[in-house]
Amino acid sequence: MSKSAVITKQQLEHLALQGMSYADDHVGDTFSIKDVSDRLGISYSYFYHNFADYMGEPFWHYVKRHRLELSAGLLRHSGHSIGIISDLCGYATTAAFSKAFKQHFKESPKEFRRIAELPNEKRTIQIIETITASAGTDIFGNFFRYDRGERVQLPDSVLYYTLLSRGQNPIGEMIAKMNQYYNAISKILGQIEIATAKIITGTLDSVPVTDYEKISIYAGLSIPLHAAAAHQHMETNYGYLMRKRIPGGTYLRLPVPMDFATAGIPMYNFINQNCKEGNFKMSGNHFFMVLNGTTACEIYIPLLRKHY
Structure with missing residues (x-):
C-alpha cells in the first residue's frame, strides 16, 4: 500500500483489527511488529501508529496483555502445567513467563491458580444471576x-x-x-x-x-x-x-x-x-x-x- 494512497476510516479500522487477529492467531509464536506490517502490506510506522490510535493501546502492549490474560484463563480452567502454559502463550522460559505474569496480575501463576474468585468474575456472576432470575x-x-x-x-x-x-x-x-x-x-x-x-x-x-x-x-x-x-x-x-x-x-x-x-x-x-x-x-x-x-x-x- 503506497503512502500516497487515500485510506478511509473503515480501511484503517480493518488494518488494526487484522493486526489484532494476527496476534491472537499467533499467541504461542515468535513474531515482530514488522512481520505483521509486512503481512498487511504497510510500513512498520504506519501500522504502529494506526493500531495505537484505533485500539487505544500500542500493539505490543496488546500482545503482552492478550497472552497473559489467555495464560490466566488456562491457569483457571486447564490442567496444563505452568511450564506448558508459558510455552502455549509465547514465552521462551517459565521464569520469563512467571516474572511477566506477576508484574501484570500482582500474583505468581501458582498463587493465581489458588484464587477462589477473580474480581472480574464477580461481575460475570452478577450478570448470570440477573439472567437466570428472569428466565428461571x-x-x-x-x-x-x-x-x-x-x-x-x-x-x-x-x-x-x-x-x-x-x-x-x-x-x-x-x-x-x-x-x-x-x-x-x-x-x-x-x-x-x-x-x-x-x-x-x-x-x-x-x-x-x-x-x-x-x-x-x-x-x-x-x-x-x-x-x-x-x-x-x-x-x-x-x-x-x-x-x-x-x-x-x-x-x-x-x-x-x-x-x-x-x-x-x-x-x-x-x-x-x-x-x-x-x-x-x-x-x-x-x-x-x-x-x-x-x-x-x-x-x-x-x-x-x-x-x-
Whole structure:
C-alpha cells in the first residue's frame, strides 16, 4: 500500500483489527511488529501508529496483555502445567513467563491458580444471576448439566470471522448485530456446501480475566482444514474476513434449546463449575457456540486428554 494512497476510516479500522487477529492467531509464536506490517502490506510506522490510535493501546502492549490474560484463563480452567502454559502463550522460559505474569496480575501463576474468585468474575456472576432470575433457574438447571454432554471428535479447522463487538458493551453489541451476521454467514455456508462447516460465535479473550469492556466477541464460519476447495473459495471471495486456527481433538458437546444470548452467559458458569469440580479440564481457551438457527445452539468445550 503506497503512502500516497487515500485510506478511509473503515480501511484503517480493518488494518488494526487484522493486526489484532494476527496476534491472537499467533499467541504461542515468535513474531515482530514488522512481520505483521509486512503481512498487511504497510510500513512498520504506519501500522504502529494506526493500531495505537484505533485500539487505544500500542500493539505490543496488546500482545503482552492478550497472552497473559489467555495464560490466566488456562491457569483457571486447564490442567496444563505452568511450564506448558508459558510455552502455549509465547514465552521462551517459565521464569520469563512467571516474572511477566506477576508484574501484570500482582500474583505468581501458582498463587493465581489458588484464587477462589477473580474480581472480574464477580461481575460475570452478577450478570448470570440477573439472567437466570428472569428466565428461571430451573430452565438452566435442566439444560446445563454435565451428564447431558457428549464427547465428540472435531478436525483442525480455520475460522473466518468478523467482530460483533469492540467497545464498552460487548454483550449488547452482540445481541444487536448477531441476526444480521448470522444471515450473512448462512449465505456463505450455502455457497461452500460443506456439511461439517459450522456457524460459530465466541470470544477472542479469556472470560472472566479480560475486562468486560475489552472483550471481543466474534461470529464466523468454521471450516475443516482439509476442505481445500472451500478455503480457496473463502480466500477468493472473502479475503477481508479475519482468520483463526481452531485445534481439533476431543470436545464436550452440550446442546441447549435456546438462543445464543440466553445461553451465552450461563455457559461460563457451567464451564467454571465443572472445572472446579474436576469433571473436566480444558485444553485451551477456544470454547465456542454453534448456532443452529435462532432458537437452538450447541456449546463446544475443548477437553484435556488426560481428563477424558
